[in-house]
Amino acid sequence: MIIFLLFLSILLVFSASPKCPHGFPLHFERKPTALNNYTKDWCIAVVEYEGMGNRDRARSICITINATLTMPENKEEFIAIAKHVQARNKSTPHAIDGEFTPRCKVEMYRNQEFNGTAEKGECNVHNHLFNFDDVNTDPTFILSHFTGGVPNARGSNYGTGHPTFQYVADCLVLENTKSPNYTAPIGVTDLAYCVGAASVKTYTGSLFDLKREISSVLCGKRPE
Ligand SMILES: *[C@@H]1O[C@H](CO)[C@@H](O)[C@H](O)[C@H]1NC(C)=O
Numbered sequence: 001m002i003i004f005l006l007f008l009s010i011l012l013v014f015s016a017s018p019k020c021p022h023g024f025p026l027h028f029e030r031k032p033t034a035l036n037n038y039t040k041d042w043c044i045a046v047v048e049y050e051g052m053g054n055r056d057r058a059r060s061i062c063i064t065i066n067a068t069l070t071m072p073e074n075k076e077e078f079i080a081i082a083k084h085v086q087a088r089n090k091s092t093p094h095a096i097d098g099e100f101t102p103r104c105k106v107e108m109y110r111n112q113e114f115n116g117t118a119e120k121g122e123c124n125v126h127n128h129l130f131n132f133d134d135v136n137t138d139p140t141f142i143l144s145h146f147t148g149g150v151p152n153a154r155g156s157n158y159g160t161g162h163p164t165f166q167y168v169a170d171c172l173v174l175e176n177t178k179s180p181n182y183t184a185p186i187g188v189t190d191l192a193y194c195v196g197a198a199s200v201k202t203y204t205g206s207l208f209d210l211k212r213e214i215s216s217v218l219c220g221k222r223p224e
Pocket residue numbers: 037135
């Protein structure tokens with residue numbers, strides 16, 4: 001009987017902590033809620049690869065390792081990711097899940113005063129300004145810790161007799177994982193152009209902010 005109980009408790013201990021697959025060093029226990037599709041465990045990898053500012057390249061890298069684009073769900077997860085990034089001197093910033101919906105981009109292009117934090121209705125940051133790939137992460141933390149305005153970079157090119165072409169930094173990135181102040185209540189969420197640094201060379205206009213290279217991405221999956 002005692003041996004049986006011992007066996008049972010060993011089973012329980014093992015079933016209580018599922019293992020993350022090889023290549024996913026960060027394991028998070030989450031509070032299951034409707035906003036994270038009742039996810040109890042989540043595994044994250046910070047994958048370095050060039051051209052991760054391009055959203056479809058970043059998405060493809062995660063799919064190659066059977067994962068999805070992801071993001072930290074709370075401050076504790078952010079700090080664990082920051083420690084991991086600092087210990088291995090990984091490239092920052094990191095591409096993370098989330099991009100403006102096409103409908104809200106139309107709103108921004110029509111309205112130069114668009115402010116995602118003040119916006120009423122669909123295009124408010126806490127409503128449906130962003131689309132996400134990952135259903136297993138509650139985006140509330142990321143959407144409450146922007147480093148600047150929403151949008152934070154936009155522009156257009158124009159010339160007499162030509163149409164005006166607009167662009168806006170439309171994909172989420174994670175900042176400050178190497179900040180000496182990373183445990184303080186700092187902004188961690190920024191925006192970069194979903195087309196990536198290589199493609200924005202074709203834009204004319206102010207190129208300074210457009211050319212930032214992003215060489216790492218956060219990928220997530222369930223434990224095995
Ligand atoms: C939520 O997770 C369940 C598995 O636990 C899955 O069947 C379902 O498709 C997920 N929901 C969404 C919206 O992906």
